[in-house]
Amino acid sequence: MSTDRVITAEHLSKRFGSFTAVDAISFDVYRGEIFGFLGANGAGKTTAMRMLSGLSMPTSGKASVAGFDVYKENEKIKQNIGYMSQKFSLYEDLTVKENIRFYAGIYGKSNQFIKEKTAVVLDRLHLTAEGDKLVKSLPLGWKQKLAFSVAIFHEPKIVFLDEPTGGVDPVTRREFWNMIYQAANAGITIFVTTHYMDEAEYCNRVSIMVDGRIDALDTPQQLKKTYGVATMDDVFLKLARKAVRSAD
């Protein structure tokens, strides 16, 4: 893991009217790191992620992603990131290959690049035989893995994963995390939100949001030590119980 900072946030805030969704959060994410972004529902994770991915303008504070300012250079940020939402977001009525071609096309990749890389990706996913099948005919686990492959297809510097393993069985989750490790080893920074505390253990560092603030940020081992508990689950519960804001 390098000490290159690919995401920096300083007192980043987002207010909707009188409601402060994200309250002056500050953190750095390093290149090739798997950064877990935890928090109860309604703690402000998604809003924070939307600000970093250029979908939403911060109200105040500073942030840069891949070296670009989130206020002024969000178009450049978009070129350098991948995104996988909690909703499954491939076109069900297109084939596997068509989906890849479509999303790669959006990022302006050449036909040559798409063709070569599609073969590699399908081979890695063991989906070569299914390339011309409609996505809706695939089992959910494969769809999720495909969606992740599509999110990093254009070789972004950072990929944002918003609860990527929701509703997936443990075996597939394991395989999914193997893919995440592979991507991280290839130098892609992973910014991931999750509700599964066992997944939090897989992260290099974890931040926990409570009521729009980041209340804890460290390696999973260090966090457990600090709070004097055995599992990440307990760390999370200890912090999340302080929340005043009700989860919706």
Added chain:
Amino acid sequence: MFILLGMPVVQIIIFGFALTNEVKNSKIAILDPSNDAASTSLIAQIEASRYFEVDQVIHSADEIEPIFKKGRIKLAVIFPASFNEDLQHFNKAQVQLIADASDPNVANTLTNYATAVIMDYQDRITQGRKLPYTISTEMRMLYNPELKGAYNFVPGVMAMVLLLVCTMMTAITIVREKEMGTMEIMLVSPMKPFRIVIAKAVPYLLLSSVNITSILLLSVFVLDVPINGSLLLLVFESLLFTLVSLALGLLISSRAESQQTAMFISLVALFLPTVMLSGFMFPVENMPLPLRTVSNIVPAKWYYSIVKSVMIKGIGLHAVWKETLILTGMLIFFLGLAIKNFKIRLA
């Protein structure tokens, strides 16, 4: 909830009071070269009836066409040069009724009412005389001599189809992307939101062009509805209306969160007003003022009026510039609002 309970009330009121095929206070023009006692009293009687309102008195037959083209009047009553003399000497006279039959139902009703009023007058002056006066009426249906219904519904169907295809389908497909989550992925990508929207709208623009073509071909070759005006103008106006519909679809999609909502809004907010308030089913002129005011914000009303003018009456841009301008204004307004909404959602 409001819709469930409010809908029947609104519909009963609209259907019961507002949407009648009855004609009241229709604007008419009078050409009375004789200007004698008999014609004056007949005109007075026509004016006294609640069906008609004399909008203007014209002085030569040349003026008839232009005022119909302006669309201000629906009926013209033409007296002969010697109305009273004819009556006194021959006991019979003739009155010509010219109606704007681009709306055949209204034209029919108006000429019937006018004939009835004239017959009434005839009976009154005949009373106590041996020899009856006969006033015969001669009718001319302008633009649509055979009173074909197709003249009325072709423009209406065009408005409806374009609205349905463009507004509803655009709204639904964009909302579908939102539901599926693919919209978010595209918004995170370097694609400009504006380009996404254009890409979503283009297929429906093409579809609509095909629809316009097929409706026009069918009406000309199967229904014998002529295109009397400039085809180019008609196509241009249709494209303008298509764009307005697309803008409306985008506006709905920027608001609606599910496909059902999008469909419901399209139907309730657009389809029903288009059917009821565009003048296609029920003449707008007879509606009470509040409804007439509401009808002004229904884009289809203006498009319908343009198509009728251009296609059936065969008049050019000089006569429909006002409607064109209104549609253009609506396009800019709805598009602006849609883009603004879209941006707010992102911010």
